[in-house]
Amino acid sequence: MSAIVEARGLRKKYRNSVALDGVDFDIAPGRIVGLIGPNGAGKTTALKAILGLTTFSGELKVLGLDPMKQRHKLMHDVCFIADVAVLPRWIRVHQTLDFVEGVHPAFSRERAMHFLSRTKIKMESRVKELSKGMTAQLHLALVMAIDAKLLVLDEPTLGLDIIYRKEFYSNLLNDYFDEERTIVITTHQVEEVEHILTDLMFIKDGQITLNATMDEVAERFVEVMVSPDEADEARALNPIHERSIFGKFVFLYDNADPLALAELGEMHNPSVADLFVATMKDGDDA
Amino acid sequence: MSGLSPVSFSTLLKREFWEHRGAFWTLPLGIGGFIVFVTIAILTALATVISEIDGEKFLLTNAVARIKEIEPDKLDVLWDLNLLGSSAIYHLVLLFVLFFYFLGALYDDRRDRSILFWKSLPVSDAVTTISKLVAGSLMAPVFWVTAIALMHIAMMIVFSVLFLASDIPVYQYLWGPADPIRMWAYLLVAYFVQAFWLLPVWGWALLASSFARSKPFLWAVAPPVLIGIVYSWIQATRLRIDWDYWRIIGERLLGGAVPISTDFSDGTVRVGSLRFTDDDVVQAPATWSTLFERFATPDMWWGIVFGVVCLALAIYIRRFRDDS
Numbered sequence: 001m002s003a004i005v006e007a008r009g010l011r012k013k014y015r016n017s018v019a020l021d022g023v024d025f026d027i028a029p030g031r032i033v034g035l036i037g038p039n040g041a042g043k044t045t046a047l048k049a050i051l052g053l054t055t056f057s058g059e060l061k062v063l064g065l066d067p068m069k070q071r072h073k074l075m076h077d078v079c080f081i082a083d084v085a086v087l088p089r090w091i092r093v094h095q096t097l098d099f100v101e102g103v104h105p106a107f108s109r110e111r112a113m114h115f116l117s118r119t120k121i122k123m124e125s126r127v128k129e130l131s132k133g134m135t136a137q138l139h140l141a142l143v144m145a146i147d148a149k150l151l152v153l154d155e156p157t158l159g160l161d162i163i164y165r166k167e168f169y170s171n172l173l174n175d176y177f178d179e180e181r182t183i184v185i186t187t188h189q190v191e192e193v194e195h196i197l198t199d200l201m202f203i204k205d206g207q208i209t210l211n212a213t214m215d216e217v218a219e220r221f222v223e224v225m226v227s228p229d230e231a232d233e234a235r236a237l238n239p240i241h242e243r244s245i246f247g248k249f250v251f252l253y254d255n256a257d258p259l260a261l262a263e264l265g266e267m268h269n270p271s272v273a274d275l276f277v278a279t280m281k282d283g284d285d286a
Numbered sequence: 287m288s289g290l291s292p293v294s295f296s297t298l299l300k301r302e303f304w305e306h307r308g309a310f311w312t313l314p315l316g317i318g319g320f321i322v323f324v325t326i327a328i329l330t331a332l333a334t335v336i337s338e339i340d341g342e343k344f345l346l347t348n349a350v351a352r353i354k355e356i357e358p359d360k361l362d363v364l365w366d367l368n369l370l371g372s373s374a375i376y377h378l379v380l381l382f383v384l385f386f387y388f389l390g391a392l393y394d395d396r397r398d399r400s401i402l403f404w405k406s407l408p409v410s411d412a413v414t415t416i417s418k419l420v421a422g423s424l425m426a427p428v429f430w431v432t433a434i435a436l437m438h439i440a441m442m443i444v445f446s447v448l449f450l451a452s453d454i455p456v457y458q459y460l461w462g463p464a465d466p467i468r469m470w471a472y473l474l475v476a477y478f479v480q481a482f483w484l485l486p487v488w489g490w491a492l493l494a495s496s497f498a499r500s501k502p503f504l505w506a507v508a509p510p511v512l513i514g515i516v517y518s519w520i521q522a523t524r525l526r527i528d529w530d531y532w533r534i535i536g537e538r539l540l541g542g543a544v545p546i547s548t549d550f551s552d553g554t555v556r557v558g559s560l561r562f563t564d565d566d567v568v569q570a571p572a573t574w575s576t577l578f579e580r581f582a583t584p585d586m587w588w589g590i591v592f593g594v595v596c597l598a599l600a601i602y603i604r605r606f607r608d609d610s
Contacts (some may be wrong), residue, residue, distance in 0.1 A: 055606060071605075075408035088305075088400035095304050102297025103407050139403075286450065 002064075004029050004150050004182045004280055005050055009058035012045050018047035020057060021206035027199075029149070029177040035186045036276055037203035038237035043186045046203065047154050050184070051080055063149060074237055076106065079143045087135055089128035094122055112145035113174070133164035140168060141286055144176045148188075151176070153185045157192070196271040202279055209279055222253050223270040224261050234264050241278030252278045294409060298417035299305055299425055306421075309383045314376060314430045320370060320438030325444055349451035353459055365464035372441060373434045373473065380430055380541070384422050384484075388491035389502045393417040415492065419597065423488055435470045442466065464587040472577075479577050483542040484588040488598030495601035510535060532554035538589065542580070 005027040012020040019042040020085055027033055029219045037043045047056040050062050052071030060067060065074045072086060087096065093116070118136045127135055135156065144149065157165040173196050187193055202210035214221070226234045226249045235242070237260060239251035252270055253261060261267055270278070303310055325392040344495040356364060392415065404414065443459065449456045494506035517531040580586045 041541050051406075071405075072410035072413075080402075080404070080406045081549070082402035084400070086399045086402045088395065088403065089398060090305055092304070094536055095301075098603060100407065103409050104292040105408075123605075252302055 002029075003027060004063060005184075007046075007049075007059070007063045009051060010046070010060055011057045012042070012049065014173040018206050020056070020126060021048070021214075022208070022242070023208050025201065025208055025211055027182060027184065029182050029232065031090060031198045032183045032185065032196055033201055034175065034190070034197040035201050035203060036190055036272070037186075038280060042205045042206045043203050045068050047080075047152055047184065051152060052165055064286050071159070076104075077149040078152065079148040079150070081143055081155065081156045083155050083158055087127045087139055090126060092124060092126050093124040093130075093138060094144060094184070096127075097137065100146070104146055106147040107142075107144050108147070111146075112141050114139035115144055115171070125240065127238060133160050136160055136164060136168060136240065140171060144171070149181045153183065154189075155187055157187065157189065160278050163193060165189065169193060169196055190273045190276060191271065197272075200272065204277060204280060210275075215271075217275070218269050220255050221260065222256060222261055222267050224251050224253065224265050224267050225240055225249070226265045228249055237261070237264075241281060295413070296416060298414065299421050301420060302421035302425070306387060306426075308388055310426045310429045311433070313379070313383065314433030315436070317376060317379065318433050318440065320443065321375075321437055322426070322440045325441065329444070329448060345469035350448055350452040351454060353454060358463075361459065361463035362465065364459070366469065368441075369438055369464070369466055369469045372437065376430055376434055380427065384426060386427070386503075387422050387489055387507075388418070388488050389495050389506055391415075391422070392492060392495040392600060393498060393502045412601045413512065415496075415597065415601045415604060418490065419488060423481035423484065424478070425479070428474065431470060431473045431477060434473065435466070439467070448554075450564050473495075475546075475577050478581055480542045482590060483580060483586060484538070486592030486596070487538060489600070492600040493596040493603075496603045 003026040005025070007023060007025050009022045009024065011022045012018070015019055017040075018041075019209040021042075021093075023042075023046070035043050035046065049056045049060055052062075052067035052074055055068060062074060065079050079081075083127065091099075097109055097112055098168050099113075101109050104251055116138070119141070120133065121134050121138055123131065127138070141158075143157065157168050160168070169192060172183070174277060185197075197214055199213050200210060201208060210217075224234065227244075227251065228247065231249050234249065234251045237251075237253065237256055239256075240254050243250050248265075252274065258267070329346070332349075336344055338344050373548075395404060405411075442464065445460055446456050449460060491502075492504050494502045498505040514531055515536070
């Protein structure tokens with residue numbers, strides 16, 4: 001099946017920094033991709049380019065369209081939540097439904113009403129009267145009621161409390177996602193999304209440092225807990241990162257021989273957060 | 287272009303109304319309420335409190351009865367004047383309201399970042415911008431004329447009561463000669479023409495609204511004022527320019543087709559079909575075509591060209607500028 005997003009040599013320069021330094025990547029249909037990177041690494045620029053909100057050089061096709069030239073056409077099949085605070089504050093809840101219904105042919109009012117019926121949001125309320133969590137629920141209800149092929153979420157749960165964050169992702173997974181749809185998420189709260197991701201993309205200084213499926217990640221990366229007296233032996237196997245915990249060392253390996261590692265100590269899969277920290281640090285040392 | 291379907295365009299207009307209900311509808315209703323209230327208050331005061339003016343005995347009903355002294359064929363002019371005169375304040379307020387509406391139209395949603403929500407929907411920036419132009423220059427005046435009509439009806443009821451109390455035949459002196467429906471139709475057509483006359487002003491305001499990273503008012507007002515200062519300075523020297531800058535600006539803002547507009551060409555003030563010269567009321571030919579005469583002037587078309595250029599730039603900036 002053809003890719004939803006195809007980027008070749010995607011490049012974006014701001015006045016005094018390079019946000020994207022000629023990156024290549026594909027996003028296949030039916031995936032949930034986590035785009036993870038430190039602030040200023042270029043994630044938001046990449047998403048903006050995909051959404052036709054910024055100019056760029058290089059090649060980029062989203063659903064076969066040029067996002068810069070055909071933005072409003074693209075928006076028939078692409079939805080995005082930029083962050084929780086972007087719904088206009090003056091608008092009433094029922095007006096958001098009227099508006100999206102009026103301009104979006106693929107919007108189902110019934111679906112939106114169904115999602116909203118599970119919340120405490122009142123139809124007559126203005127957005128400015130809603131809490132941040134409720135605003136996010138409303139935005140998600142609007143977006144989930146649109147039959148789109150690609151959903152882009154840029155820090156969608158920033159500033160929400162934990163209950164809303166968990167619910168946000170479980171709604172997304174249970175009521176929205178299927179093999180026809182593709183979701184791209186950026187977030188700082190990696191640990192909350194890692195169990196729903198199918199693909200992982202790390203971005204750093206405008207470069208993609210990791211682009212793999214979660215299965216590949218599980219195969220490639222192994223953490224081993226080693227007692228101090230075996231630490232030198234472990235270091236000899238070229239770990240990409242080490243940290244100490246409770247007097248023991250934890251070494252992270254990329255594509256190491258599992259048999260050799262098993263002799264050192266207990267093996268397990270690293271969390272995305274640990275993997276992220278390790279790969280980001282790695283570059284700093286170099 | 288799918289964004290131009292009638293359904294989504296009417297949704298965009300509705301959106302503007304939701305956001306600006308106060309400026310588009312509540313405000314003109316309020317002005318009407320105020321005019322009617324003040325009229326009733328003054329009449330009540332004249333009828334009850336005041337018994338003499340300048341030492342002479344005063345009775346409101348007697349004063350009102352003097353309408354009988356007016357020649358019958360001048361009564362329609364009297365009521366035209368009354369209806370137009372009471373609507374004058376609306377035209378001036380609407381000019382300010384619309385100027386600020388357009389200054390905010392492409393700026394407010396960038397400031398509160400809701401532009402990212404609007405841009406997540408399949409509507410092009412061109413259609414969005416045009417919907418705002420149409421909402422301000424054509425839709426808002428329809429609401430305002432409706433509010434003016436409601437005020438006229440209320441005022442005519444107040445006058446009817448006054449006439450009945452003063453033993454004046456209401457139909458003969460008021461409802462017969464007055465022709466409010468023609469007046470409202472006239473206002474609607476006048477505002478339609480005015481939308482084109484003011485297109486350069488609205489286009490300029492939209493451009494400032496789209497361009498400014500902050501303070502769109504300053505961006506809109508400072509350049510024409512600075513040009514004016516330079517112009518006046520050059521004029522003050524011996525170097526004469528055959529080009530009256532301030533008159534062009536003044537004529538654009540205060541001229542046009544709506545009532546109480548100034549005709550700079552002969553220095554007369556026009557109230558609708560009526561034309562005031564120094565000493566008398568002169569009735570100009572009250573044909574509908576006089577409203578459209580503006581379209582025959584080069585000023586109108588230069589203005590439209592300027593307005594369209596500003597509009598295109600405003601759309602371009604909104605489309606391609608990355609604000610973050």
